[in-house]
Amino acid sequence: MKVHLKTLGCRLNEAELETWAQAFQKSGHAITKQAEDAQLIVLNSCAVTQDAARKSRQLVRRIHRDNPQAKLVVSGCYATLNTDEVAALMGVDLVVSNKDKDQLVEKTLTELDMDTMPTMSTEPGETSLFTRGRQRAFVKVQDGCRYRCTFCIVTVARGEESSRPVAAVIDEINALHQQGITEVILTGVHLGGYGSDLGNNLSDLIKAILAETEIPRLRLGSLEPWELPDDFFTLFANPRLMPHLHLPLQSGADSVLRRMARRCKTEEFAAIVRQLREQIPHFNITTDIIVGFPGETDEEWQTSYDFIKQTGFGHIHIFTYSSREGTKAASLPDQISTGIKKQRSQQLHELALGLKHDFCQLNIGQSFPVLWEGYSEALANGNRRVFGYTPNYLRVAAELDSLTNVENKTLTVRLSRLGEGYMAGEWLA
Ligand code: SF4
Incomplete structure (x- = not known):
């Protein structure tokens, strides 16, 4: 499959494009510079200003108009902040929010049923x-x-x-x-x-x-x-x-x-x-x-x-x-x-x-030391939801006040229930 990757916005967005390109290639797909040749187009959108959000929206429309056959995946800040709006835009097949960016390639291939054979089993x-x-x-x-x-x-x-x-x-x-x-x-x-x-x-x-x-x-x-x-x-x-x-x-x-x-x-x-x-x-x-x-x-x-x-x-x-x-x-x-x-x-x-x-x-019910990552989500009560992995590679989320920084620390939680795409953890006193 030929994949075309496009970005708007910051250097971070560009770096992510590079990572996705490598992952697509490793999964046996080819990267093309020509959007019109692609069977899959991934756009890393931006929302740093009103203008950037408008450009992102216009670009989604243009991409679909120029190559209506291609599947279209939109990620990035604009897509994260306006998920429903982007999902409703004509031609958009999948929206991947920033928190799932690391799994964008896997999600795209699985959810759009485009998974092909890897080059090697490993x-x-x-x-x-x-x-x-x-x-x-x-x-x-x-x-x-x-x-x-x-x-x-x-x-x-x-x-x-x-x-x-x-x-x-x-x-x-x-x-x-x-x-x-x-x-x-x-x-x-x-x-x-x-x-x-x-x-x-x-x-x-x-x-x-x-x-x-x-x-x-x-x-x-x-x-x-x-x-x-x-x-x-x-x-x-x-x-x-x-x-x-x-x-x-x-x-x-x-x-x-x-x-x-x-x-x-x-x-x-x-x-x-x-x-x-x-x-x-x-x-x-x-x-x-x-x-x-x-x-x-x-x-x-x-x-x-x-x-x-x-x-x-x-x-x-x-x-x-x-x-x-x-x-x-x-x-x-x-x-x-x-x-x-x-x-x-x-x-x-x-x-x-x-x-x-x-x-x-x-x-559930077990306690594990979790290595916490930098990414977090704001909660309505002013706290944050932080994410990390257990030793046996379960993705865990736990609620934390907005002042405490746990990034790259290993702290133990007790797994209490299944959340959406993660397991909820409670801090051990
Ligand atoms: S063990 Fe088999 S699948 Fe794995 S790299 Fe070697 S030849 Fe490929």
Whole structure:
């Protein structure tokens, strides 16, 4: 899909455009400078003055007039302050308020049903699951992959595995910590392959980071659910290693997994999940699923659906299969029709929502240290609603007076109920 990004207003708006461009590209989409070529147009609007708001409004109208076929997403200050007005403008398909800007790409692809295959299975976790911010940073520790999953272009595009030396990773994390970063997410094209070229492994890297840095929170990015080192699970006993893993399952039917050339079948996946949950209460497991892989029969789909339901996930990133030139899967017979793919995707979206809800419910009543972010919303009583994440990556909101600053601090709350897109937390005295 071709995406055109446009902005009005400040430097921050421009910087966000850059971040979205990268995320769209990583999700397999192309950025175009020509609005008339695009299937999707994203406008980052501005409302700093009356004039800017007027220009934003005019621009929405012009964009739609010039390319009425394209889906149109509007974000930014004007869209946040006048959500209903913008949503009612002709041609606007989705409004993303400033508080959801970090998830704009994911929201757009999911809500407008435009999610296509990622370039590699590990990417969605990095690009859309985790929010980057002044307290959280990604550290890439590895590149390349030696596997050949049939839907993945990475072995063609990225080549052999190569890992950064432990010392270099530690230096980077120490420098980030000094700059005020509190949480680091380790990422790689095939993170589990870390060290295959150095004679060590991911456990060795994690142990060294925990020993030689004082970074308060260490989190792992998307991780293929196989070849995990023997002592890997024991590492989570250290509370600095966050109890959350994004393990791409891709399908819950072994016959489909075989056609995908995945190295982890459902039984092994279930064993990993069991072990993590037994060891660490409230461990959050999230995943990626591809629906409509070539040849996926009704029976396979049902098997997959049942396995996903039985396993339970805190979040599922759903991709509708689309064939990518250069991959083995593109030449597989029995490609699935768009109608069936849509139907399965919708079914899975509903299941995913229910499973997320179940996981959130499980956490109600628990107390967690939350890393608070800078973003807040004003409340009618003069207080603010502040946001942050628990160790197991639940988004939490809590009410705070307007004078106290909790940004980048870790303070504990008790989760009391489910809110809209967050869990409500109550401060512990
Ligand atoms: S493990 Fe498979 S999906 Fe993941 S990067 Fe390697 S080839 Fe791609």
